[in-house]
Amino acid sequence: MDIKEFVAHSIGRWRSQRSAHHLAFGHFEAVQSEIDIVSLSIDDPEVIELCKMYSIDPELAVSPFRMSWEGQSDWDENEAVKGTCILVPVPDPAQSNRGKLLRDQGYAEEIAAVGDYYLTDDGTFVLVTAYERAAAEEKIWFVNPNVRCRVSLIKTSAGTGVVTASFSSEIRQTS
């Protein structure tokens, strides 16, 4: 599986159950959300702008997409968990299973971020992103075409301690 196939499999609307484990306190958080993943044109002005922000030739980008989510956490039922971001994979010209992933809004800190991804032999997408005060490590894989699993770890920026480990099971919505 290469990044184009991985993104193609991800396009659609997903119902997500996410559990976050706040490790120091042994706390559980449960989030239910809807996630929409739509493909963008390689010529989209926002895609080109994001490439320029990281001084990357837009011609190197493949399969850009927008991810939007809206949900509810059991920690604060009045506040909607809502957001949207643009993601742009830029494969390494020398190694087809590796590359950079640009995003206009990060996960651990809400700023633009660039992560390093690779795809394992068994089709798991692994993304490592270093932020100023934290590092995020995500693994995403398909159990079947309609079920996706995602594990996200937020670590201290030194990279040793794990602060939050969260798991999402995502079911494709067919409607």
Added chain:
Amino acid sequence: MDIKEFVAHSIGRWRSQRSAHHLAFGHFEAVQSEIDIVSLSIDDPEVIELCKMYSIDPELAVSPFRMSWEGQSDWDENEAVKGTCILVPVPDPAQSNRGKLLRDQGYAEEIAAVGDYYLTDDGTFVLVTAYERAAAEEKIWFVNPNVRCRVSLIKTSAGTGVVTASFSSEIRQTS
């Protein structure tokens, strides 16, 4: 990482936070438990008996261990989640990263079971076990020597539908 190293890294006492997602209903279950993993001798009578049950030469077994757990689910706070089982890896003589894992008590159904495991290039242990009415797929990996993640999927025996997806974050207890 081979299976001997993987088991060696796993030996110890772990505090586990587990979230189970019951996908059809969108339900969350939270379980807190302590897990003890202790190595067993290759000559242990219970190890030899388990090998014999599966007609496997006990000389092929490596790094047998006992796993015990005791915890509490938020679904039934009065009932302790408790159990113990013996696990015996039997590497494939032809491929060092693959083999069978014998256990005297299964996860999805409480009967003895044999699963097929492999270790990926990036050190994830993947175990697939077929039961009479279900199939289980587990992935376990170390984030660092003191943090382990485990994703377990229970599928219908046909192998297509995912019934339960659960995630454990396990922190080594040093005492």
